[in-house]
Amino acid sequence: MPVFETAPLILGLVALLAYLLGAVPFGIVMARLFGLGDLRKIGSGNIGATNVLRTGNKLAAFLTLVLDAGKGGIAVLVARALVGEDAAQIAGFAAFLGHLFPVYLGFKGGKGVATFLGTVLALAWPVGLAACGTWLAVALSLRYSSLSALTAAALSPVWAIVFGRADMAVLALLLAVLIFLRHRSNIGRLLAGTEPKIGKKT
DSSP states (O other), rough: OOOOOOOHHHHHHHHHHHHHHTTHHHHHHHHHHHTTTOOOGSOOOOOOOHHHHHOOHHHHHHHHHHHHHHHHHHHHHHHHHHTTTTHHHHHHHHHHHHHHHHHGGGOOOOOOOHHHHHHHHHHHHHHHHHHHHHHHHHHHOOHHHHHHHHHHHHHHHHHHHHTTTTTGHHHHHHHHHHHHHHHHHHHHHHTTTOOOOOTOOO
């Protein structure tokens, strides 16, 4: 855990602003801009980049990935620059919650993988690169986005300790727990052998 030195009122304001940023549903925005329809009625119904990819539009999926990751990263970097490291971790967690439970969509959001990766990268780039590398290795070898995300999330607290950022291990663990909870249905399909692979439209 970081040392919390900032006034609670300031941290609360940071959390609110970061949440509102994290709640912006870029998957839905990209789907509408590219004329792909209502993303919540396509594929898995999820608002993230993997489901955008199921529409067949790789550019829209890429932009969703970058923007969803970016909102977590930007929240962390701005909070760190203006307030401090304690605020950076609060901002990262709040932005992540915003993506999972966006006020703009009735608190029904995505699964948070891209936002998780962007947040961890901004907090400590070696830890973030290790998490991204883990995701990529599993994705390339097994072609399951959900399994890639679960593996990367599960190992992120370990990477935090390995790379000398034990202060963010608790946050990484919290993010990992939430990712596992949001992937309950995926875990069930993985166990049943019915989980769709990356790039599959249905």
